[in-house]
Amino acid sequence: MHAQAGDSLLQLWRGSGARSLVVVGTGKNVGKTVTTRAIYRAALDRGLVCGLTSVGRDGETADIVDASGKPRLWLAPQTVVATARDVLPRSPASEILALSPYMTAAGALVYARVRAGANYELIGPPNASALRAVVDALLAFAPYVLVDGAIDRIAALAGARDAIVVACGAAAARTLDEAIVDVRALVVRLRTPRFDGAGESLAIEGALSAAMTARLISAREKRAIVVRDPTQIALTGKAALHAFEHLTIRCERPLQVIAATVASIGRERTFDPRAFAHAVAEATGLPTFDVYAAERAA
Amino acid sequence: MKPGRLLDAASAQAIGFAWLRAALAPAGPYGEAVFAQITPFAPGDESVAGARAQRVARIAADHSDAQLDALREIVCDVPDASAAIARASMGDLLEDANFLELQRFFDACERLDALAASDDLPRAVSPEVRDCAKALERGRAGRFGFYLDDAFDAALARARATHAQAQAEYDAAAGRAHAAVAAALDREISLPEFIVMRADLVGPLPVGVRVVRETPTYLLCELDADDSVLGALRRRDEAAAGLARAEEHVRAHLSATIREYAAALDAAARAFGEADVLIAAARFTRAQRCAVAVLSADGGLCFEGGRFAPLEHELKAQGREFTPIDLQLDGIAVLTGPNMGGKSVALRTCGFIAACAAYGLPVPATRARLALFEEIVWLGIGAGEDGVVGGLLSSFAREVVQLRDALADGGRPRLVLLDEFARTTTPREGRALLIAVIERLQAERACGLAATHLGGVAEAAHVRHYAVRGLRGIPQRPATGDLALALETLAASMDYRLEEVGGDRAREADAIALAKLLGIDARVIDAAYEALEPE
Numbered sequence: 001m002h003a004q005a006g007d008s009l010l011q012l013w014r015g016s017g018a019r020s021l022v023v024v025g026t027g028k029n030v031g032k033t034v035t036t037r038a039i040y041r042a043a044l045d046r047g048l049v050c051g052l053t054s055v056g057r058d059g060e061t062a063d064i065v066d067a068s069g070k071p072r073l074w075l076a077p078q079t080v081v082a083t084a085r086d087v088l089p090r091s092p093a094s095e096i097l098a099l100s101p102y103m104t105a106a107g108a109l110v111y112a113r114v115r116a117g118a119n120y121e122l123i124g125p126p127n128a129s130a131l132r133a134v135v136d137a138l139l140a141f142a143p144y145v146l147v148d149g150a151i152d153r154i155a156a157l158a159g160a161r162d163a164i165v166v167a168c169g170a171a172a173a174r175t176l177d178e179a180i181v182d183v184r185a186l187v188v189r190l191r192t193p194r195f196d197g198a199g200e201s202l203a204i205e206g207a208l209s210a211a212m213t214a215r216l217i218s219a220r221e222k223r224a225i226v227v228r229d230p231t232q233i234a235l236t237g238k239a240a241l242h243a244f245e246h247l248t249i250r251c252e253r254p255l256q257v258i259a260a261t262v263a264s265i266g267r268e269r270t271f272d273p274r275a276f277a278h279a280v281a282e283a284t285g286l287p288t289f290d291v292y293a294a295e296r297a298a
Numbered sequence: 299m300k301p302g303r304l305l306d307a308a309s310a311q312a313i314g315f316a317w318l319r320a321a322l323a324p325a326g327p328y329g330e331a332v333f334a335q336i337t338p339f340a341p342g343d344e345s346v347a348g349a350r351a352q353r354v355a356r357i358a359a360d361h362s363d364a365q366l367d368a369l370r371e372i373v374c375d376v377p378d379a380s381a382a383i384a385r386a387s388m389g390d391l392l393e394d395a396n397f398l399e400l401q402r403f404f405d406a407c408e409r410l411d412a413l414a415a416s417d418d419l420p421r422a423v424s425p426e427v428r429d430c431a432k433a434l435e436r437g438r439a440g441r442f443g444f445y446l447d448d449a450f451d452a453a454l455a456r457a458r459a460t461h462a463q464a465q466a467e468y469d470a471a472a473g474r475a476h477a478a479v480a481a482a483l484d485r486e487i488s489l490p491e492f493i494v495m496r497a498d499l500v501g502p503l504p505v506g507v508r509v510v511r512e513t514p515t516y517l518l519c520e521l522d523a524d525d526s527v528l529g530a531l532r533r534r535d536e537a538a539a540g541l542a543r544a545e546e547h548v549r550a551h552l553s554a555t556i557r558e559y560a561a562a563l564d565a566a567a568r569a570f571g572e573a574d575v576l577i578a579a580a581r582f583t584r585a586q587r588c589a590v591a592v593l594s595a596d597g598g599l600c601f602e603g604g605r606f607a608p609l610e611h612e613l614k615a616q617g618r619e620f621t622p623i624d625l626q627l628d629g630i631a632v633l634t635g636p637n638m639g640g641k642s643v644a645l646r647t648c649g650f651i652a653a654c655a656a657y658g659l660p661v662p663a664t665r666a667r668l669a670l671f672e673e674i675v676w677l678g679i680g681a682g683e684d685g686v687v688g689g690l691l692s693s694f695a696r697e698v699v700q701l702r703d704a705l706a707d708g709g710r711p712r713l714v715l716l717d718e719f720a721r722t723t724t725p726r727e728g729r730a731l732l733i734a735v736i737e738r739l740q741a742e743r744a745c746g747l748a749a750t751h752l753g754g755v756a757e758a759a760h761v762r763h764y765a766v767r768g769l770r771g772i773p774q775r776p777a778t779g780d781l782a783l784a785l786e787t788l789a790a791s792m793d794y795r796l797e798e799v800g801g802d803r804a805r806e807a808d809a810i811a812l813a814k815l816l817g818i819d820a821r822v823i824d825a826a827y828e829a830l831e832p833e
Contacts, residue, residue, distance in 0.1 A: 005488075088394075091542035092545070093445065115445065270513045272514075274495070290493070292518070294487065
């Protein structure tokens with residue numbers, strides 16, 4: 001009766017045809033790493049070798065903002081990681097596969113293969129363009145790559161070669177309604193359709209800002225507003241939803257969002273898990289999973 | 299590559315020093331370290347500088363373009379192990395990534411030595427390098443990787459087996475506890491925390507589950523390890539500590555080997571870097587068809603088929619050719635010629651060739667004989683004008699200040715290049731000033747070339763007079779008025795070669811004809827011709 005969240009997410013990923021999957025969140029502590037781990041464990045159970053990395057500030061043992069404990073990743077033999085050399089466990093020794101030219105705050109990024117299971121911290125590439133190169137390099141070592149991600153670093157992944165799972169949680173919103181608005185806005189934004197070339201369009205160089213959007217709405221702009229990729233839409237929450245309601249926003253390089261996950265546990269508040277998951281599923285139209293409860297929203 | 303005292307910023311910019319430095323840039327980190335320390339040779343170093351240029355020329359001759367490209371690829375694609383060597387030499391324990399860096403470096407040394415077709419390229423491989431490479435060989439994993447393999451030490455193999463056994467026992471114990479809870483709850487559970495909905499709970503929580511947090515609708519739980527799991531965990535941790543000690547023992551042994559040979563490895567890194575720098579210089583030599591100059595202490599600058607490589611490169615990209623020039627300077631000479639006739643380029647060619655020689659490089663000419671100059675000085679157009687807007691000094695005053703500094707620092711072997719010096723004052727006074735400056739420089743036994751439109755300077759200063767041959771005829775303005783086409787038409791009509799001329803009369807500048815070609819209104823052109831006073 002209970003869906004296996006990790007395995008279901010894995011099946012959606014494999015069904016998407018993408019070889020890499022990025023987990024992004026609506027904020028801090030919304031279960032990105034827990035989601036990543038659930039999918040990773042499911043892949044392990046099916047005998048799939050994965051490459052892993054992270055972007056943003058993840059990988060610290062304590063959260064940089066509130067000093068709360070961060071989930072660590074216990075990695076099984078044969079798993080490949082791209083992480084900073086200063087946080088690579090000294091023991092058990094990993095097989096160092098290659099050195100990268102990218103620097104992180106914890107030293108140069110290296111590619112390593114796990115030889116004996118151990119807890120790993122993942123500190124990934126320092127910017128969006130490096131992420132593309134690192135994911136491609138990991139794919140040379142492993143058939144599948146999982147990225148514990150951050151929205152502002154995924155621009156280089158646009159173009160539908162990668163799948164995305166959106167994680168949302170009680171930690172990033174004051175109320176359930178606010179959390180739903182936030183995740184809906186994020187998903188609408190990330191799923192910005194590709195511009196098909198039909199009709200008149202207005203190409204936006206760089207980011208579509210809130211001020212620019214407000215001007216376009218007040219001018220009753222009817223042309224398609226075309227951005228390079230969804231990460232160039234610098235709008236969140238209600239402003240993003242308002243913009244998509246009043247403008248025809250399109251992109252040149254879309255992203256492929258395949259599912260959402262919920263974490264109803266926050267330090268300061270909790271939501272009812274089933275109500276939260278159901279509301280997210282309804283608001284986003286995405287298959288939605290609670291990885292803590294191992295459930296899929298009805 | 300440092301300009302040292304050879305060039306100030308303005309002169310470096312005028313003669314294309316940045317282009318030269320980019321053209322000679324090495325590909326890898328070892329070469330960069332060597333390249334950063336390169337300084338120009340000074341007068342008195344003729345034999346050393348000449349020997350280096352000969353060496354570069356031999357490397358260029360002994361290798362094809364493809365071979366040099368292959369060598370460059372080797373020196374490019376290698377991590378910098380210098381820090382690892384330095385750390386080991388100070389007794390530090392290296393990390394596995396350091397061993398990979400060293401292994402890749404040793405591999406690159408072997409490949410470089412194997413591919414080098416000239417004895418003039420330094421050899422990085424030595425018996426010590428081979429010993430170190432052999433010491434790390436057991437760690438080679440796959441094509442490029444490094445792993446602290448069991449083969450390094452029997453004790454490591456035993457520690458690893460013990461750890462693997464303890465890990466398996468822990469996994470089994472923890473797995474049983476996990477499976478029991480999952481079965482009791484009839485669902486999968488995530489780790490380390492999972493949610494149990496109160497609505498789904500019939501009776502108490504299963505044994506082995508600890509509640510971390512309670513909410514009205516669910517319980518946040520963790521697995522509570524029993525004695526068997528805790529015992530297995532303790533044994534696993536003990537085995538992990540034993541494995542860590544065994545791994546550190548192997549790292550310490552490998553680090554000690556690197557430490558023992560640190561001096562030889564430093565020498566190898568230096569040789570590898572020098573090879574990178576020489577490969578870059580050889581590629582430059584082939585690409586620019588350079589020749590080794592004869593270096594003499596007589597203070598002159600003579601060349602045949604001289605080319606200003608940055609411009610030649612730019613023209614080549616446009617499908618056009620650079621016209622090589624010949625010049626013989628045994629002191630100061632005057633250069634005259636039409637506008638757009640290449641006077642400034644002739645000056646830059648002198649500076650560029652002198653700079654190449656100063657860095658022990660073959661020069662872009664078919665033949666050359668020159669001195670090593672202590673300084674190359676550029677005065678006049680293009681000297682430090684970039685970015686200067688307004689300010690207290692006029693164009694003329696800026697030139698005068700530069701001249702003042704240059705004259706104050708005189709008396710040393712110098713190449714002085716004057717591009718239309720004093721052009722911004724009255725022709726009468728400008729000419730007088732230029733003559734005086736040339737006489738002063740001549741008296742100081744400086745070498746140089748002064749480009750000018752002013753007449754009678756060479757004769758008055760008693761120096762040689764060169765002239766650009768100039769237009770073969772007055773080119774017609776293209777019907778389309780296209781500037782690029784006009785420049786092409788001009789280039790086709792211009793003979794950029796230099797020739798020594800007698801007499802003091804400056805060549806015609808052909809300024810009005812050029813203004814017409816470049817699109818000035820025909821009425822203005824006609825008026826200009828009418829206003830032209832017969833000489």
